[in-house]
């Protein structure tokens with residue numbers, strides 16, 4: 001399966017779960033996440049994420 | 055096949071780094087009442103964390119101007135503002151002397167560049183594979199040593215060995231060299247108390263890794279070292295000093311921490327038998343159990359940052375040039391975030407993440423590996439040691455220390471296979 005992963009820390013964005021603490025509702029598509037959203041674990045920007053096979 | 059390089063032991067063969075290590079982590083039975091008191095004084099409190107718990111002088115940091123930062127929000131603020139709260143100046147005089155130019159001693163942009171290369175080798179999809187190939191054989195071999203007896207000290211016979219043996223497997227260490235390797239790895243940290251064996255150990259491990267890298271570059275395999283020795287980012291390889299420093303740090307950052315994390319996980323479960331039973335019957339609870347153990351008794355109770363400019367936290371000023379004891383343990387037991395914070399309860403519903411692996415750019419690079427290791431270890435224990443319980447005839451486990459907390463023994467009984 002393809003998912004988005006933070007390349008600084010390995011945190012994985014799962015669309016079903018979203019990031020409620022970071023203001024991203026469950027079900028939000030990756031494309032719809034604002035550019036200033038940050039990785040909840042390490043604070044990297046969205047641009048630091050890459051699509052990965054997990 | 056070329057022979058792997060040989061490690062050289064310390065000049066003074068009788069020197070026992072493990073004894074000296076105990077001195078620097080202390081024997082404080084429970085630092086948490088004091089940590090709560092300090093937090094109640096405010097988010098920024100004058101002084102050194104360590105001085106609250108031990109009289110053993112800190113020759114490298116003790117004389118420096120310092121504050122403690124306490125409570126979840128304040129600690130998170132420090133960790134996620136790396137341009138103000140820097141690593142370089144905070145770690146160069148201690149970790150930097152022991153290990154060299156490791157990523158812990160770097161700030162952006164240098165840190166960002168190297169961190170990404172190292173992290174590639176420790177991404178979840180990579181380390182999950184090591185669970186079966188590297189971790190399971192180590193775990194099973196150790197358990198074979200006591201499974202027939204119906205009793206064990208899970209610290210002395212299990213947790214104190216397995217994360218280190220996972221590292222030996224990854225650096226393909228000759229088993230005969232393991233005791234010297236472990237001794238040198240611990241001795242390196244003693245630079246922080248001024249012991250001359252510290253730099254001696256750092257030098258000897260460095261020479262060993264330099265030779266290992268030379269061999270792996272000439273003849274790369276599929277192992278971690280070959281991978282790190284040849285990996286490129288933007289057409290550039292990791293410089294030798296950065297790579298060797300990382301390998302020097304691995305036993306301490308990955309071994310000492312996972313040893314303690316696993317020990318407190320088992321202690322938490324064994325002292326709460328109803329939670330042990332629940333996890334045993336429903337293995338999907340294991341991730342929650344691991345996170346609760348690390349929140350409750352995280353091995354790294356406090357870390358350092360250096361305040362590079364005049365700033366404030368929740369209205370409390372911190373002057374440029376101040377060293378900041380960032381008390382992770384106070385964040386993880388902050389009653390504003392975790393109800394009844396001193397209780398071990400794997401069923402708690404958290405609204406925030408614990409900070410046992412820190413946060414921000416220096417967030418633990420090995421957390422996915424640590425989780426794989428702890429999961430494999432716990433599963434094996436639950437599978438292979440039926441009716442596991444504390445040994446009623448032995449003292450109850452007591453977690454001690456103000457930093458790198460761990461119980462000295464964890465005596466258990468179980469039904470023989």
Ligand code: HEM
Pocket residue numbers: 157158159169176303304307308309311312315316348352353354357358409410411412415416417418419420421423424
């Ligand atoms: C339960 C086990 C572990 C705990 C509690 C833990 C805790 C931590 C903490 C708190 C930090 C941040 C230190 C700071 O920024 O001041 C850290 C960083 C680090 N950890 Fe871990 N760790 C664990 C396991 C591991 C493992 C298995 C590895 C092996 C790869 C590892 C390698 C590292 C490295 C290299 C850093 C430095 C990262 C950087 O500065 O960018 N850790 N760890």
Ligand SMILES: [Zn+2]
Pocket residue numbers: 006007008009010011039040041042043044
């Ligand atoms: Zn991240």
